[in-house]
Amino acid sequence: MNFLGPNHEQLPYPLWDPDIWTDARQLGPAQKHKLVYVATDQHKQQQVIKFTKQYGWDVHRAWAAADLAPKLSSPDQVVAGRWQQVQMEYLPSSAGWLTLRFLMLPVKEQLKYAPESCVLGPAHMPDLVKKAEQLLRDAHSVHVSGSFAAHGDARPDNIMVLVEASDVKQMKLIDMDWAGIDGSTCYPVMLNAKTIVWPAGVGPGQPLQQKHDLELLQLQVDSATHAAVNDWRQMFASSVQVSDMELDFSIIEHAGQHDLLGTPRVTAFIS
Secondary structure (H helix, E strand, O other): OOOOOOOOOOOOOOOOOOOOEEEEEEEEOOOOOOOOEEEEEEOOOOEEEEEEOOOOOHHHHHHHHHOOOOOOOHHHHHHHEEEEEEEEOOHHHHHHHEEHHHOOHHHHHHHHOHHHHOOOOOHHHHHHHHHHHHHHHHEEEEOOOEEEEOOOOOHHEEEEEEEOOOOEEEEEEEEOOOOOOOOOOOOOOOOOOOOOOHHHHHHOOOOOOHHHHHHHHHHHHHHHHHHHHHHHHHHHHHHOOOOOOHHHHHOEEEEEEEOOOOOEEEEEEOO
16 A cells, blocks of 8 residues: 555645645654654644554553543544554643653753743753653553553653643653553564664563563663763863763762662763
8 A cells, every 4th residue: 555645745645635634744753654643633623643553552542541641532443454543632842742852852952942931951850750750650550451551662752741831740651552461462573773772671572561661761861861971071071171080970960869670870961
């Protein structure tokens, strides 16, 4: 099936009907393999429409009922072949919804795309990460088909944060493509191991585990921290002569934190 037509910038055919959808556009960077759109439905409500070949419908429904994920606005829907059309409420940045990944950027980068009232600086980061951890734990405690579920891809990109007046009001999980029952549902055969460092035990066809969600979030936070520290080092290396130990102490803003498994650690976020 030629799902997108001759030009990948065209809309998928389920969005062609003007009596159902208007003002449709691709959400995020235009990438052929990311079929995620936002459009206005016949009730004048903006919806996110995602086309995927795998989706954790039961998990999303359960977590949405617990207000831990966007509300679904359609039942399971197969478009053609294995393609599924997922419709859910839109969490716009204009209303203060931003990804955790975005909020981990330096403040100067956040200010390029978000108003100052939605920007979170280094002082907010420990609490922000702690709330993201709690979001996952809350989701993990929700009953799904008589059991419990794991997300499978709990990177900061898939955690939405509602920020108002520089305060975190709510968080929700998105992109439940791989989500399923803990210890039963398996990771897909194709995993990106080139640019993503996965927790031990994650691999093609291996079972999802709730602890992987927490460990993946930890790995991503630590990776962002190390990148920020390295950027800071490079920026000042040529003009400031200090020892490594002095530099380390100068950039640590919050010490004595504990990682998701209870091990003491320190985290530095550079503004």
